[in-house]
Amino acid sequence: MKNVTLKDVAMKAGVSPSTVSRVxxxxxxxxxxxxxxxxxxxxxxxxxxxxxxxxxxxxxxxxIGVIMPSYEEDIFxxxxxxxxxxxxxxxxGKNSYDILIATNHEGEKDVDVLKRVIKGNRVDGIxxxxxxxxxESIKYLRESNFPFVLIGSCLEYDDIPSVDNDNEKASxxxxxLLIKKGRKKIxxxxxxxxxxxxxxxxxxxxxxxxxxNIKFNHEYLISDKFSEESGYKLTDKLLKLNDIPDSIIVADxxxxxxxxxxxxxxxxxxxxxxxxxxxxxSILAKYSNPSITSIDINSVQLGKRACEKLFNILNNxxxxxxxxxxxxxxxIERDSTKII
Amino acid sequence: MKNVTLKDVAMKAGVSPSTVSRVxxxxxxxxxxxxxxxxxxxxxxxxxxxxxxxxxxxxxxxxIGVIMPSYEEDIFxxxxxxxxxxxxxxxxGKNSYDILIATNHEGEKDVDVLKRVIKGNRVDGIxxxxxxxxxESIKYLRESNFPFVLIGSCLEYDDIPSVDNDNEKASxxxxxLLIKKGRKKIxxxxxxxxxxxxxxxxxxxxxxxxxxNIKFNHEYLISDKFSEESGYKLTDKLLKLNDIPDSIIVADxxxxxxxxxxxxxxxxxxxxxxxxxxxxxSILAKYSNPSITSIDINSVQLGKRACEKLFNILNNxxxxxxxxxxxxxxxIERDSTKII
DNA sequence: CTGTTAGCGCCTTCAA
DNA sequence: TTGAAGGCGCTAACAG
Numbered sequence: 194m195k196n197v198t199l200k201d202v203a204m205k206a207g208v209s210p211s212t213v214s215r216v217x218x219x220x221x222x223x224x225x226x227x228x229x230x231x232x233x234x235x236x237x238x239x240x241x242x243x244x245x246x247x248x249x250x251x252x253x254x255x256x257i258g259v260i261m262p263s264y265e266e267d268i269f270x271x272x273x274x275x276x277x278x279x280x281x282x283x284x285x286g287k288n289s290y291d292i293l294i295a296t297n298h299e300g301e302k303d304v305d306v307l308k309r310v311i312k313g314n315r316v317d318g319i320x321x322x323x324x325x326x327x328x329e330s331i332k333y334l335r336e337s338n339f340p341f342v343l344i345g346s347c348l349e350y351d352d353i354p355s356v357d358n359d360n361e362k363a364s365x366x367x368x369x370l371l372i373k374k375g376r377k378k379i380x381x382x383x384x385x386x387x388x389x390x391x392x393x394x395x396x397x398x399x400x401x402x403x404x405x406n407i408k409f410n411h412e413y414l415i416s417d418k419f420s421e422e423s424g425y426k427l428t429d430k431l432l433k434l435n436d437i438p439d440s441i442i443v444a445d446x447x448x449x450x451x452x453x454x455x456x457x458x459x460x461x462x463x464x465x466x467x468x469x470x471x472x473x474x475s476i477l478a479k480y481s482n483p484s485i486t487s488i489d490i491n492s493v494q495l496g497k498r499a500c501e502k503l504f505n506i507l508n509n510x511x512x513x514x515x516x517x518x519x520x521x522x523x524x525i526e527r528d529s530t531k532i533i
Numbered sequence: 534m535k536n537v538t539l540k541d542v543a544m545k546a547g548v549s550p551s552t553v554s555r556v557x558x559x560x561x562x563x564x565x566x567x568x569x570x571x572x573x574x575x576x577x578x579x580x581x582x583x584x585x586x587x588x589x590x591x592x593x594x595x596x597i598g599v600i601m602p603s604y605e606e607d608i609f610x611x612x613x614x615x616x617x618x619x620x621x622x623x624x625x626g627k628n629s630y631d632i633l634i635a636t637n638h639e640g641e642k643d644v645d646v647l648k649r650v651i652k653g654n655r656v657d658g659i660x661x662x663x664x665x666x667x668x669e670s671i672k673y674l675r676e677s678n679f680p681f682v683l684i685g686s687c688l689e690y691d692d693i694p695s696v697d698n699d700n701e702k703a704s705x706x707x708x709x710l711l712i713k714k715g716r717k718k719i720x721x722x723x724x725x726x727x728x729x730x731x732x733x734x735x736x737x738x739x740x741x742x743x744x745x746n747i748k749f750n751h752e753y754l755i756s757d758k759f760s761e762e763s764g765y766k767l768t769d770k771l772l773k774l775n776d777i778p779d780s781i782i783v784a785d786x787x788x789x790x791x792x793x794x795x796x797x798x799x800x801x802x803x804x805x806x807x808x809x810x811x812x813x814x815s816i817l818a819k820y821s822n823p824s825i826t827s828i829d830i831n832s833v834q835l836g837k838r839a840c841e842k843l844f845n846i847l848n849n850x851x852x853x854x855x856x857x858x859x860x861x862x863x864x865i866e867r868d869s870t871k872i873i
Numbered sequence: 874c875t876g877t878t879a880g881c882g883c884c885t886t887c888a889a
Numbered sequence: 890t891t892g893a894a895g896g897c898g899c900t901a902a903c904a905g
Contacts, residue, residue, distance in 0.1 A: 196652065198882060209892045214884055224890060241652030245594070246882035248585045249897050256633070264623040275615045278634075283604040286636035291655075293596070293633055294618075296626035312536065312581030314898095315631075421816065450820050476761065480790050482822030538898060549876045554900060562874060586898035589881050
C-alpha cells in the first residue's frame with residue numbers, strides 16, 4: 194500500500210502540486226476556496242506530508258536533539274534526566290517539534306555522535322544535558338556555530354547559551370546550614386570531578402568553609418562515580434579516617450542513599466553523629482529514613498527553559514535575553530540535618 | 534559555510550557520485566583501491582552524509598520511535614520508562630540506530646502522533662512502552678501493518694509482537710506470599726484500571742485469593758492514578774474501612790511510598806499491622822523504611838528485548854521467534870513483609 | 874567494478 | 890492567486 198503523496202492530492206483536487214504544498218505549509222497567498230477544496234481532498238485521501246521530503250527541501254527537521262548520557266554510564270539512571278526530558282518534551286510539544294535521542298553507535302565518542310547528527314541534518318538544534326571541564330562537545334558546537342543550549346555551565350567560554358542553577362551558591366547555603374548547626378568537620382562527597390556541576394558545588398562548599406574560618410581538610414573531599422554504590426564506598430573511606438566528619442555534603446541524592454546506608458551500618462546516627470545534606474531533591478531524599486535535606490534544583494524547569502531558549506535562538510528572537518539563565522533552587526530541609 | 538556533499542567528494546576523488554555512495558553504504562562491489570581513495574577524500578573534506586537525503590532515497594531512517602507517556606501524565610516520571618529507555622538505547626546503539634521521542638503536538642491525541650510519525654516516514658519501527666484496554670494505538674499499528682513491538686501485553690489481539698513479564702503470575706506469587714504469612718485481609722491498590730499491567734496484576738491477586746479460599750472483598754480493590762499521592766489517598770480510604778486490611782498489594786513502588794506514608798501517619802506498623810508488597814523494584818523500594826518487598830520486573834531487559842525483537846522484524850529474521858516474549862521477574866523480599 | 878540516468882516527495886523561485 | 894520547472898542530496902536500477 195503506497196503512501197499518498199502531495200501529487201496525488203494535487204491531481205484529485207485538480208490543482209498543481211505547488212498549490213497543495215502551499216496549503217500544507219499554511220501559505221497565505223492562496224484563495225480560501227481552493228484551500229478548502231484541497232483540504233477536503235487531503236482528508237479524503239488521508240494524506241500526511243512526508244516529513245523527510247519536507248526536511249530535505251527546506252532544511253528544517255522540526256526536531257531537536259537531546260544528548261543524554263550513554264547507556265553505559267550509571268548516571269543514565271539519575272532521575273534528573275527524566276525530569277529534564279519531561280520539561281523539554283513539554284516545550285517541544287507546544288512548538289510542534291519532536292525529540293531525537295542520538296545513541297552512541299559502535300565506536301562513537303560523544304563528539305562523533307554530535308557530528309553525525311548535525312552534519313547529517315537530523316536536527317535543528319541541540320540540548321546538552323550536562324557539561325564537563327574542557328567539554329569537547331561544547332567546543333565543537335560552539336565552533337561549528339550550530340544552535341544549542343546547555344543545561345549546566347561552561348567554565349571555558351562565556352558565550353554559551355545555558356540554563357543552570359547557581360550551584361555554587363546553593364552549595365554555599367547548604368554548607369552554611371551545617372555550620373550554623375554547629376558542625377565544623379564537614380566532608381564533601383562528589384561525583385566525577387571533571388563534571389562542572391560537581392566543581393561548582395565543591396567551590397560553594399569551600400567558600401562557605403572559608404568564610405567561616407574553617408580550614409578545608411583535604412581528606413574530607415572525595416569523589417568517584419555518580420552512583421549509590423560509590424556513595425557507599427566513599428563514605429566508608431570517610432568513616433575510616435582518624436578524625437571522622439560530623440557532617441557530609443553529598444552531590445547527589447542517589448549517592449547520599451549509599452552514604453546513609455554505610456553510616457547506619459557503622460552504627461552512627463543521622464543527624465546526631467553525622468548530618469547529611471544533598472542535591473537534586475529526587476523523591477528518594479524525601480522517603481529515605483531519616484529523610485534527607487536536599488537542594489531542589491527544579492529539573493523540569495531546567496529542561497523547559499533550556500528548550501525555550503533554544504527555540505528563541507532558532508527563531509532569531511534576538512539574543513536580547515541573557516545567555517546564561519539561572520533557575521531558582523530551594524533548600525528542602527528534612528530530618529538529616531535537624532537536631533533532635 | 535555550505536555542507537560538503539557527496540558530489541563534492543566525487544569530483545575531488547575523480548569518480549562518480551554512485552561510487553561514493555557505494556563507499557558510504559559499504560557496498561561490496563567496489564575495488565579496495567577506489568574505496569580507499571574515496572575514503573581519503575571524504576576525510577580531507579570532512580564529509581558526512583546527509584541522512585535526510587539518504588532516508589528520502591532509500592526509505593529508511595535508521596531511527597525507531599519510542600512512544601512515552603505524554604508530559605502531562607504523572608506516570609512520565611516513573612523510573613520504569615527511564616530504565617526501559619536505557620535498554621532500548623543499548624540496542625539501537627549497537628545497530629547504529631537513533632531514537633525519536635515523538636511528543637504530543639497541540640491538540641494531538643496519542644494515535645495522531647503515531648499517524649504523523651509513521652505516515653511522515655520518520656521512523657522505521659515503533660516501540661510502545663505500555664498498553665491499555667482497547668488500545669487505539671495498538672489497533673492502528675496492527676491495521677496499518679507497521680513494524681512495532683509492545684512492551685506490555687494486549688488483551689484484544691493475539692498476534693501482537695510484545696515483551697512482557699508474566700504479571701499475573703508475579704502477582705499471584707506476591708499475594709501467595711502474604712497468605713503464607715498468615716494474612717487474609719489483603720487489599721489491592723492499583724494505578725489506572727484500564728491499564729493492562731494493572732489488570733494482569735489484579736487478576737493474579739484475585740486468583741491467589743481464590744485458590745486459597747479467601748473471598749474477594751470489593752472494598753479492598755481501589756485504584757486511581759499511578760502516583761505517590763494517589764497511593765497516599767487510596768490507602769487513606771482503606772484505613773477508614775470498618776474492617777481494615779492486614780496487608781496490601783500495591784501495583785507500583787511510587788504508589789507504595791504514598792501508602793507507607795499514610796500507614797505510618799495513622800500509627801500502624803509495617804509489617805506487623807499491615808504488610809506491604811509492591812511492583813517494579815525501583816530503588817525507592819530498597820531505601821524505604823521499612824524497605825518494601827517488590828517484584829523486580831527487569832525493565833532494562835524489557836526495553837532491550839523489545840528493541841531486539843523490533844530489529845528482528847525489520848530484518849525479516851522470520852517471525853520464527855514467538856510473538857510474545859516473557860522476561861523473568863524476581864520477588865525481592867524485604868522488611869515490609871517480614872514478620873519480626 | 875564503475876558510471877549514467879532517474880527519481881524519492883516536497884518546496885521555492887519565477888513567470889503568468 | 891496559481892502553475893511550471895528545477896533542485897534539496899542521495900540511492901537504485903541499468904548499462905557497460
